Amino acid sequence: MQPLRGTKDILPDEIIFWQHIYNIAYEILTSSNYHEIRTPLLENTDLFHRSIGNYTDIVNKEMYSFADQGNRNITLRPEGTASIARAFISNKLYLTPKINRLWYLGAMFRYERPQKGRQRQFHQLGIECIGSTSPIADVEVIRLAIKILEELKCIEYTLEINSIGDMEERKIYELELINYLNNYKNDLDIESQTRLNTNPLRILDSKNSKIQEILLEAPKLKNFLQSKSMNHFNEICSHLNYLNISYKINENLVRGLDYYNYTAFEITTQRLGTQNTICGGGRYDQLIQQLGGPKTPSVGWAIGIERLMIIIQNQVKIQKNDNKIYIAIQNNKIQNRIWNVIKMLEEIKIKFELDLSNNSLYKQLKRANHLCVKVCFIIGEEEIKNDYITIKWLKTRTQQQVKLYHLKGYLNYLKNYI
Structure with missing residues (x-):
């Protein structure tokens, strides 16, 4: 008997690194008043349709969904934020008038082609700062991600950030982007041609060099942002400058989930080849209300543990046998x-x-x-x-x-x- 394709046994020689990651995260996040939360692996399929978006790759191609014996539509969670938002609503955490700072570490499931650092059952460490509109909340979560990575000796990284505005600003921009890309429709690859009708912003993320050339003269999202969006983003940049946190503004960074607004960011490294993103996140002020809860601004991120493991196993020295x-x-x-x-x-x-x-x-x-x-x-x-x-x-x-x-x-x- 062999494990299913895309799954992997974590053996004792490896688990010590997982425990090391957990301990570092626990120490750093607890000191900033983040509290651990554990949500079920199984959720109603509708949760992810309503949160992630029907035209995303995750929902269209990658979810493990099935009907259980009660004929309910069930999905193995493909990411953590939607489950945290659901838990926030169903447990009425909004009744306490405070910021909810939550963190998690657990398994996620996506049907993708397995490769180094990417399995069908994979694990994420994530945090969610729920209840604040302040740009300082965005900076807090970014700073904590970097602090954890640096504590784990992952120091060769690049922070990329962008402002993607609010939903209304993006809708106006999408129309301009579609009009522009229609002139190059025959030059787009099949995936981008499909996205042109379903999720045009994701074309900005394309790794196809020919499409990136086409996008050089495309309308820029930043030119469609109003002062509220720009002020929020500029204040984040100001705080990052003060903290001496280096960053690169990537105007094509939009992230692959529909619930983001204002801030989107990624932390990448050259040590992972093409799958170079080790942390991704952003602000999602509408998600909790969209799922039936009160209007609750939030921001968070997730780090891929398998990708992080590739880096730290060569950087971190851990005593494997400490029996005395x-x-x-x-x-x-x-x-x-x-x-x-x-x-x-x-x-x-x-x-x-x-x-x-x-x-x-x-x-x-x-x-x-x-x-x-x-x-x-x-x-x-x-x-x-x-x-x-x-x-x-x-x-x-x-x-x-x-x-x-x-x-x-x-x-x-x-x-x-x-």
């Missing part, structure tokens, strides 16, 4: 006695590994050395008979005998040296 004590047993018949020792180790919070191999003492000590454990506890017939444990320091090869009734005090002392 190895417990070697010479005779299976006296194993009951080890539980008293284990209880003491657990109480004092010293990590350990109990040998379960039934091998000779020589082989057990050899394994302890292979694991780079500092101290080995040896429990054999002589130790049981005389009520002591032999403590062997593997690096210096010195050993000592400690009476069981002194062991707890010895462990408190030992904890400072291993």
Whole structure:
């Protein structure tokens, strides 16, 4: 049996990096008063049709949707923000008059061609700042993304930002863009020709070099933005300048989700090839109201964990085995006695590994050395008979005998040296 195409087992040698990412995110986000939230993997399909948009690639091509035994239309969540918005409404988090700062780390599902850093089951770390119209909220979430990336030693990145205005401004711009692109309709690739009738803004994101040449003379979205949109964007840029956060204004950056307004941003790196985006986000002031909740301005982002892993596995050094004590047993018949020792180790919070191999003492000590454990506890017939444990320091090869009734005090002392 093999895993399904586009899915991957995360083995113990890798999981330590996942735990490292979680711990870094927890520390940084908690210090800024963000609170972890976990939403279900399954949602009503309608949630994503109403939020992401019917003409997006995610909804049209990539969602894992099915009818369950109750004949309900169910979808494995393809992204996190819509689920957070739904949770905000269904749990009435809006009743508390405050900003809701939320973060999550979990699995998402999209039917795409699997490749390096992109699986059909993938994982995202994301944050949502819910309840503020202030440009400072946009800056806060961008700054936190960069802080997390830099803490994870991901320092070769580019922040790209753009203002995509509000819905009315985009509608006017779309008409001008369509009129312009109709002159080049036969030069567009099939995908862009389809988008011309469904989601013309996404053509701006095309990676096709010929289309990018056509777009050089196209109308610019920024020329259709009113003062409110521009002031919001300019204030964000001003704060980023003050914080010495480098950025590039990308006038073709629109993101692939319909719910964004005003701010859109991406963080990219040259270390991932063509799939170079490691973080994407923006402002979505209409989404929660669109899903049936109160008008609630919000902004957030998501980081792709698999792509981030490609970078940090070569940058971050993590001790893979940090067991402090190895417990070697010479005779299976006296194993009951080890539980008293284990209880003491657990109480004092010293990590350990109990040998379960039934091998000779020589082989057990050899394994302890292979694991780079500092101290080995040896429990054999002589130790049981005389009520002591032999403590062997593997690096210096010195050993000592400690009476069981002194062991707890010895462990408190030992904890400072291993």
